[in-house]
Structure formats: structure tokens, C-alpha cells
Amino acid sequence: MDVFGSFTLLLAFVCAVYAFVGGIAAIKTRHPLLVKSTRQAGIATCVLIFIATFAVEYLLFSDNFSMGYVVSHSNRDLSTFYKVAALWAGQEGSLLFWSFLLSVYIISVLIVYRNKNGELMPYVGVILAGVQIFFLTLNNFVENPFKTLSIVNASGFLEPFTRQDGNGLNPLLQYPEMVIHPPNLYSGYTGFTIPFAFALAALLARYPGEKWIHLTRKWTMVAWCFQSLGILLGAHWAYAVLGWGGYWGWDPVENASLLPWLTGTAFLHSVMMQEKRGMMKVWNVWLVFCTFLLCILGTFLTRSGVVSSVHAFANSHIGPWFVGFLAVILFVCFVAYVKNRDYLKSENMLDSMISRESSFLFNNLLFLIACIAVLSGTLFPVFSEWFTNNRISVGAPFFNKIMIPIGLAILFLTGVGPLLAWRKTSVDSLKRNFGWPVIVGLIGAVAAFFLGYRDGASLLCLFLCAFVFWTIVEEFYRGAKVIKARTGMSLMMAAHELSMRNTRRYGGYVVHFGMVLVFIGLAGAAFNIEAQKAMNIGDSMKLGPYTLVLQSADTKAEKNYTAQRMIVEVLKDNKQLMLLYPEKRQFQGTEQAAGTMVAIYSTLRDDLYVVYAGMDPEANVPVIHAFLNPLVKWIWLGGVWVVMGTLLALMPNRRVALGVATVPETSTSAVAQPLTPGVTLREGHD
Amino acid sequence: MINAKRIAVLSFLLVLASSSLVIAQVGYSQRAKEIGTHLKCMCRGCDMSAGLCAHPGGAFSGPCDTAKGMLKEIDQHLAKGENQQQIIDAFVAEYGPTVYVEPPKKGFGLVAWLMPVFYSIVGFAIVIFVVRKWAVRPASSVPAGHAPAAPSDALARARAQADRDTED
Numbered sequence: 001m002d003v004f005g006s007f008t009l010l011l012a013f014v015c016a017v018y019a020f021v022g023g024i025a026a027i028k029t030r031h032p033l034l035v036k037s038t039r040q041a042g043i044a045t046c047v048l049i050f051i052a053t054f055a056v057e058y059l060l061f062s063d064n065f066s067m068g069y070v071v072s073h074s075n076r077d078l079s080t081f082y083k084v085a086a087l088w089a090g091q092e093g094s095l096l097f098w099s100f101l102l103s104v105y106i107i108s109v110l111i112v113y114r115n116k117n118g119e120l121m122p123y124v125g126v127i128l129a130g131v132q133i134f135f136l137t138l139n140n141f142v143e144n145p146f147k148t149l150s151i152v153n154a155s156g157f158l159e160p161f162t163r164q165d166g167n168g169l170n171p172l173l174q175y176p177e178m179v180i181h182p183p184n185l186y187s188g189y190t191g192f193t194i195p196f197a198f199a200l201a202a203l204l205a206r207y208p209g210e211k212w213i214h215l216t217r218k219w220t221m222v223a224w225c226f227q228s229l230g231i232l233l234g235a236h237w238a239y240a241v242l243g244w245g246g247y248w249g250w251d252p253v254e255n256a257s258l259l260p261w262l263t264g265t266a267f268l269h270s271v272m273m274q275e276k277r278g279m280m281k282v283w284n285v286w287l288v289f290c291t292f293l294l295c296i297l298g299t300f301l302t303r304s305g306v307v308s309s310v311h312a313f314a315n316s317h318i319g320p321w322f323v324g325f326l327a328v329i330l331f332v333c334f335v336a337y338v339k340n341r342d343y344l345k346s347e348n349m350l351d352s353m354i355s356r357e358s359s360f361l362f363n364n365l366l367f368l369i370a371c372i373a374v375l376s377g378t379l380f381p382v383f384s385e386w387f388t389n390n391r392i393s394v395g396a397p398f399f400n401k402i403m404i405p406i407g408l409a410i411l412f413l414t415g416v417g418p419l420l421a422w423r424k425t426s427v428d429s430l431k432r433n434f435g436w437p438v439i440v441g442l443i444g445a446v447a448a449f450f451l452g453y454r455d456g457a458s459l460l461c462l463f464l465c466a467f468v469f470w471t472i473v474e475e476f477y478r479g480a481k482v483i484k485a486r487t488g489m490s491l492m493m494a495a496h497e498l499s500m501r502n503t504r505r506y507g508g509y510v511v512h513f514g515m516v517l518v519f520i521g522l523a524g525a526a527f528n529i530e531a532q533k534a535m536n537i538g539d540s541m542k543l544g545p546y547t548l549v550l551q552s553a554d555t556k557a558e559k560n561y562t563a564q565r566m567i568v569e570v571l572k573d574n575k576q577l578m579l580l581y582p583e584k585r586q587f588q589g590t591e592q593a594a595g596t597m598v599a600i601y602s603t604l605r606d607d608l609y610v611v612y613a614g615m616d617p618e619a620n621v622p623v624i625h626a627f628l629n630p631l632v633k634w635i636w637l638g639g640v641w642v643v644m645g646t647l648l649a650l651m652p653n654r655r656v657a658l659g660v661a662t663v664p665e666t667s668t669s670a671v672a673q674p675l676t677p678g679v680t681l682r683e684g685h686d
Numbered sequence: 687m688i689n690a691k692r693i694a695v696l697s698f699l700l701v702l703a704s705s706s707l708v709i710a711q712v713g714y715s716q717r718a719k720e721i722g723t724h725l726k727c728m729c730r731g732c733d734m735s736a737g738l739c740a741h742p743g744g745a746f747s748g749p750c751d752t753a754k755g756m757l758k759e760i761d762q763h764l765a766k767g768e769n770q771q772q773i774i775d776a777f778v779a780e781y782g783p784t785v786y787v788e789p790p791k792k793g794f795g796l797v798a799w800l801m802p803v804f805y806s807i808v809g810f811a812i813v814i815f816v817v818r819k820w821a822v823r824p825a826s827s828v829p830a831g832h833a834p835a836a837p838s839d840a841l842a843r844a845r846a847q848a849d850r851d852t853e854d
Contacts, residue, residue, distance in 0.1 A: 242740065243740050243747040244734065244738065244740030244747075245740070249733075249734070251733060279820075349820055349821075350817055350820040350821040351821065352821065353817055353818075353821070358813075358817050361813050361816065361817060362813060365809045365810065365812075365813050368809065369802070369805060369806050369809055372802075372805055373801075373802045376798070376801050376802070377798065380789065380797075380798045381784075384783075384789075384794055384795070384798075387794060388793075388794045390782055390783045390784065390794075391782075391783070391784045392783045392784065392786060392789050392790075392794065392795050392798070393726050393783075393784050393785070393786055393787060393788075393789075394788065394789055394798060395726065395733075395735065395786075395787035395788055396735075396787070397723075397724075397787055397788045398787075398788035398789060398798065398799075401788075402802050532748060584747070594744060594745045594747075596747050611740075611747055612747075613740075613746055613747040613748040614745055614746035614747055614748070615746070616746075617746065617751075618713065623746070623748055625740075625747065625748060
């Protein structure tokens with residue numbers, strides 16, 4: 001199977017090269033058979049990558065310990081569930097998994113558009129094949145997952161060698177979320193390849209700037225949704241497994257995942273400027289280019305060892321390959337832009353500083369500042385070493401100080417943007433639209449103050465959360481009221497009908513609501529408290545309103561690990577509440593042999609987070625480390641709403657029955673004027 | 687297997703019982719922990735601060751031995767009457783600037799703090815400039831630094847071609 005897998009991967013590389021070279025020839029000659037054969041070569045590349053990926057999984061499931069990758073990341077006792085995840089546990093497997101997910105997108109694009117966009121698709125096919133060639137080069141010649149073990153025999157020759165068992169999977173990865181977090185994040189990273197390919201193809205094919213936007217809108221939203229979900233799942237995994245009481249440590253790998261998310265989010269907003277007003281076409285093209293470049297840069301940071309990280313792939317020799325690929329992409333994008341920029345002619349015109357357009361400009365600016373701040377902070381240790389020969393560390397306190405004001409400013413615009421009209425907003429309209437949200441914001445802040453959340457930044461954050469929440473409620477209420485008046489539906493049904501008639505707009509508001517919940521959760525971080533105590537059986541410790549009593553301890557031997565489990569009774573106001581079971585797991589055969597299983601009692605008010613840290617090496621008694629983290633649950637709930645909102649936005653608009661008028665623009669109706677002539681308006685966009 | 691499990695349970699409980707009279711101490715003060723949050727754990731394995739080191743994946747999920755050593759060292763400095771800055775300076779002298787969890791606001795470290803301020807100011811200035819520029823000029827004019835637009839007939843042809851190509 002290893003030879004079969006290796007051969008399949010090599011064949012995929014050959015097909016990708018044919019799709020690339022043949023695609024260029026097809027663009028030049030426009031020969032229909034050549035166009036068709038290169039498209040089929042693209043599809044064949046994807047299928048072969050699928051087969052190679054399944055070959056690795058087969059080798060993992062069949063415990064083939066003659067394979068280096070299987071030995072390094074699996075063992076006989078590893079459960080089936082984690083044998084699937086072992087594919088992305090190491091450098092070679094995860095790069096193949098990357099190619100696999102990229103191929104899922106590519107084959108979908110090639111099949112969906114097989115009879116459409118005749119002029120554009122050969123360009124798209126060539127660009128996608130180019131990206132595949134890069135990753136297949138790594139899969140075949142740099143980090144091949146099908147390498148077999150060998151030893152030098154007595155005669156001095158290499159001969160195949162099979163180990164009895166493997167080293168096992170890193171214990172930190174043996175957690176259910178670890179099975180779904182990387183696929184989500186990688187689906188985000190790889191998904192941004194599609195809008196990049198269409199944007200670059202449109203530029204190379206000299207399409208006017210608006211065309212590729214229409215084609216890639218949903219692909220971009222899918223990638224963005226996966227990236228958001230991947231980031232949140234990673235945060236939850238870090239929270240539930242690492243046992244340090246936090247969910248975001250500004251580790252370079254976390255930062256790397258945030259960078260394309262920030263530019264991708266900016267793009268999802270600025271694209272509306274292009275659709276509504278024909279503006280910012282150049283900007284949008286470069287935002288998509290930058291998002292893809294940041295995906296590659298993030299992969300480079302994660303896997304090259306250029307910045308120190310707790311994550312797995314930190315030290316390897318593939319960095320120069322990524323730097324080279326980044327340079328090639330940048331060069332191609334730059335040349336394509338310089339040669340064809342006149343086809344991105346924008347109708348840039350603003351009527352007022354106080355308008356939806358200018359709010360989008362500031363929105364994009366803030367996202368870009370956030371992106372550069374994270375990037376420069378992540379790379380600063382490298383720069384400092386270059387310039388001073390001393391590596392200056394940049395840790396979480398720096399990022400928190402820089403990013404909190406930027407985050408609050410973005411949150412502010414989340415509320416303000418939808419209240420501003422396109423073109424120009426009058427002062428009367430401002431007063432009318434801002435009155436109630438500000439009042440609700442103030443009520444929220446005062447309530448938070450009396451509930452004990454007395455920290456400046458947190459109070460401001462909670463004020464803005466209540467403010468934004470009310471702007472969203474008003475948006476739904478105004479629209480639903482009109483439908484209710486015209487159809488006689490209940491308000492709730494009318495709100496549902498409203499959402500289905502303009503899924504993108506109201507899906508966007510649902511995403512905003514999800515982000516409000518996330519921000520509420522983040523505001524709680526200022527009030528985290530913790531206590532650590534070496535405890536004998538029967539000892540207790542107090543944390544906030546809770547009292548923790550160590551009742552007993554036991555040991556359970558599982559197939560792949562032995563767990564030491566503490567049984568901790570939780571009391572609140574001297575009343576028994578529940579039992580928590582924090583564990584310390586000792587895994588067999590792994591290099592990094594210990595793992596924690598945190599016990600969390602989670603409520604909307606706070607999380608009681610209990611860790612069995614291990615035996616105190618000096619006192620030889622169990623150490624219990626407990627954290628009280630307010631409002632954390634809101635972050636995960638927010639994530640659910642973000643996904644639901646994106647799914648809503650991806651749905652097609654429900655057609656309005658004849659005789660029922662379309663719901664007018666509500667908050668933006670203050671200064672309703674005709675749009676710029678010649679601008680393509682798509683149904684349901686806002 | 688059952689015996690092994692039973693032995694493991696018994697030996698673990700024995701360890702607990704034998705130490706039942708020990709009143710364990712964490713070995714460092716709360717103040718040392720607070721100051722430790724300003725210093726990076728130098729074990730090079732966890733990338734956390736000495737004060738918050740949980741050392742994921744380690745046998746003990748609390749401060750690792752390195753962090754614990756640093757916290758005890760902070761206590762020694764505190765016993766000598768040194769203040770937070772003096773203690774941090776002592777660690778920087780021992781380990782170099784890499785021991786900071788955030789760049790110092792002096793020397794090259796200051797660049798890290800000034801950069802976001804600098805590009806925020808530049809960014810806002812550019813956006814305000816752009817908004818003002820777009821607000822006064824006619825729709826058909828060309829952005830600054832922009833190449834002359836494609837001839838209108840070429841653009842129209844390209845647009846018509848793109849419309850045909852992208853028709854659903």
C-alpha cells in the first residue's frame with residue numbers, strides 16, 4: 001500500500017503539471033479539446049490525491065509499522081477515532097490532508113462550472129493547478145508520508161525494518177475536538193484559494209472587476225465560516241485540554257489562523273461597496289490576494305520554526321519552500337495587477353463622511369490595522385534578533401493591550417455601520433437611529449457595573465455589546481413590522497419571513513449577534529480568579545462562591561493510558577452542587593506522555609474550571625488548580641450563532657409572492673437616492 | 687491486567703495516605719506569582735509566563751520546575767527588599783531580553799509599541815484623505831496614481847464578454 005500510495009501521489013503531481021502547462025496552452029490556443037483535457041487532468045489530480053489520502057488512512061488503520069509516519073503518530077492501542085485524526089497529527093500527513101481539502105474545493109469548482117464561464121475557467125484551472133503543484137511538490141519530494149523505515153544491515157546495506165508498535169499519538173491531540181478542529185481550520189485556509197484563483201483569473205482574463213465577486217461570494221463565505229469555526233474550536237480545545245485556564249494565548253500559530261480571518265472579514269464587508277456602489281475594486285482584489293498570501297504565510301509560520309510555538313510542527317526544513325511560493329504568488333499578483341489594472345476601474349464617489357460607505361472604509365481600516373498589529377507582533381521577535389542579535393519576546397500582555405482598543409472600535413462600527421444610510425445620513429436620522437441603542441447600551445453597562453463587572457475596558461465592551469445588540473433588534477423589528485402590517489403574520493413569523501427574503505443581509509446581522517456574544521465572553525476575562533492548593537483527602541479550598549472538597553481519588557487503566565482521577569465535591573453556599581472529576585492521564589509509548597482532562601462546571605455566569613495538576617513533587621500530595629472564569633460560555637454560544645448566521649446568508653433568497661411589496665430599506669431610508677447608474681445591483685445584497 | 691490495575695490503585699492510594707499529614711505549600715508567594723506574570727518561563731517548552739506556567743503536556747500541570755525556580759528566585763529578590771522593576775532587571779541581566787513577556791518600552795522594544803500607533807495614524811490619515819477626495823471629485827475621474835482607464839469600448843466589450851461567460 002505504501003508503494004501504491006507513493007505512486008498515486010506522484011501521478012497526481014504529473015496530472016497537476018499537465019493541468020498547469022496544458023491549461024496555459026489552452027488559454028493561448030483556445031482549442032476546445034485541450035481545454036477539456038486540462039480540466040479532466042485537474043479532476044484526475046484531485047481524485048488521485050483522495051486515493052493517496054485514503055492510502056495513508058489505510059496504513060494507519062492496518063498498524064503498518066514499517067511506515068515512518070505510522071510509527072511516529074500511531075500505535076496499536078490508539079482508538080479508531082484518533083487513528084483518523086493521526087492523518088493530520090504530523091507534518092507529512094497534515095500537508096497531504098491540506099492537499100486533500102484543497103482538492104475537495106477544486107474538484108467542486110471544476111465540476112460545478114464545467115459548462116459555465118468558458119473564458120474564465122481555463123485561467124482558474126491553471127491557477128488552482130499551480131497551487132496544487134506546490135503542495136504536491138511538498139507531498140512528493142519534501143515531506144512524503146509514505147517513507148518506510150530501514151536499517152543498515154551487517155553488510156552495510158539498507159534493508160526494510162518494521163517496528164512492533166508505534167510511538168502513539170501526542171496526548172494533547174487525543175481529545176474529540178482535535179478530530180474536528182484541524183479539518184475546520186484547514187478548510188478555511190484552503191477555501192480562500194478559490195476566491196484568490198477567481199480574482200487573479202478575472203484580472204488575467206481582463207474581466208471587469210465586478211465579475212469575480214459574483215462568482216466567488218459563496219465560496220468566500222464558506223471558507224470564512226470554516227476559518228471562524230476552526231479558530232473557535234481551537235480556542236475551546238486549548239481551554240478544555242491544556243489546563244491553563246485560558247482559551248487564547250496569542251501563540252504564533254493561533255495568530256497565524258487569525259490573520260487571513262481578519263482580511264477575509266474585511267473583504268466580506270468591502271465587497272458590498274463594490275456591489276452596491278461599484279467602488280473599491282482594486283482594494284477588493286488586493287484584499288483577496290492578501291488573504292490567500294496570509295493563508296500561506298500562516299502555514300509557513302506554523303511549520304517552519306521561524307517563530308517559537310507550542311504547536312506541533314514548529315521545527316522543520318520546509319520554510320524556504322513557503323518563502324519561495326509566497327514570492328512567486330506576490331510576483332504574479334503584482335504583474336497581473338500592473339498589466340490589467342485599467343479593467344478594475346472603480347466609480348469611487350462619496351457624498352458624505354457620515355455614510356455607510358465611509359463606515360465600511362473605517363471598518364476595513366480597523367481590520368487591516370488589527371491584521372498588521374498581530375502580524376508585526378508575531379514577527380517582532382524575529383526582527384529584533386535580526387537588528388539587535390537579541391530575541392525580544394512578544395507575549396499575550398502585548399497583544400491584549402494593542403488589540404483590545406482595536407476590537408472595541410470594530411465592535412462600535414458593528415453597531416454604527418448598519419444605522420448609516422448609503423450615500424449620506426442626515427442628523428435627524430442619526431438621532432432617531434442612535435437614541436435607543438445608546439440608552440440600551442447604558443442600561444447594559446450600569447447593570448454590568450452592579451453585577452460586579454467593574455473594569456473600564458470590560459464595561460465599555462459590555463456597553464457596546466448592548467448597543468450593537470439593540471441595533472440588530474431594531475433592524476429585525478422594523479422590517480418585520482412592515483411584513484406583519486402587510487401580511488398579518490405574527491411578529492416572529494414576519495421576522496423569519498424577512499430573514500428568508502434577504503438571507504445575506506439578515507444572516508449578516510445574525511453573525512453580528514454571534515460576535516456580540518463572543519465579545520461578552522471576552523469581557524469576562526478581566527475578572528478571572530484562580531487558586532492552587534496541594535490537598536489531602538478531605539481538604540477544601542474556596543474560590544469565589546464555590547468551595548471545593550477533595551473527596552477521594554482513584555486510578556483507571558484504559559487501553560491507551562492510565563488516568564489518575566480526583567473526585568472533587570463542589571459546594572455553593574454550603575449546599576452540595578455536584579462532583580467534578582479532573583484527570584491526569586499517563587499515555588503509553590508517547591514522547592509527551594502526560595495529558596490533562598479538565599473538569600468544567602459551566603454556566604452563563606461563570607465557568608468553574610478544575611484541573612488536577614499532578615502530585616506535588618515536593619510534598620507528594622495532589623495539587624488542585626481551580627479557576628473561576630466569568631462569561632466564557634458566551635464565547636462558544638457566539639460561535640454557534642456565527643455559524644448559523646453564515647448558513648442563513650448562504651441560503652438563496654425566498655422569492656416574494658406577487659402583490660406583496662418588497663420590504664423597504666429600513667434604517668437606511670433617511671436619504672434614499674438612486675444609486676450610481678451602471679452599477680450592477682444583485683438581489684438581496686446589502 | 688486486573689492485578690496490575692489493582693496494584694496501581696492501591697499504590698496510588700498508599701501515596702495519598704502516607705502523605706495525609708503533610709500540609710503542602712506551593713513554595714512561592716502570591717507576590718512572586720504576580721511578578722512572574724511579567725517574566726517568560728525559560729523552560730523553552732511552554733512559551734508561558736513564569737507566573738502562569740501550566741506547562742501543557744508536562745507531568746505536572748502547574749509551574750514547571752524552571753518556572754518554580756524562577757518564582758522562588760523572585761521571592762529571594764523580594765526578601766532583599768527589591769521592587770518589581772529591579773527584579774525584572776535582574777532577570778533580564780541573567781537571561782537577556784527574551785525573558786520579557788512583552789517588549790520593554792525602551793530601546794528596540796519600543797519599536798513594537800510604536801508601530802501600531804504609527805500605522806493607525808497613517809491609516810486613519812489615508813482613509814480621511816480618500817473620503818475627502820472621493821467626496822469632491824466627479825465619478826468618472828481616475829484615482830490618484832491609477833493608470834489611465836481601459837478605452838471605454840474595450841471595457842464595454844470585456845464587460846459584455848464577462849456577462850456572457852458568467853451567465854448562470
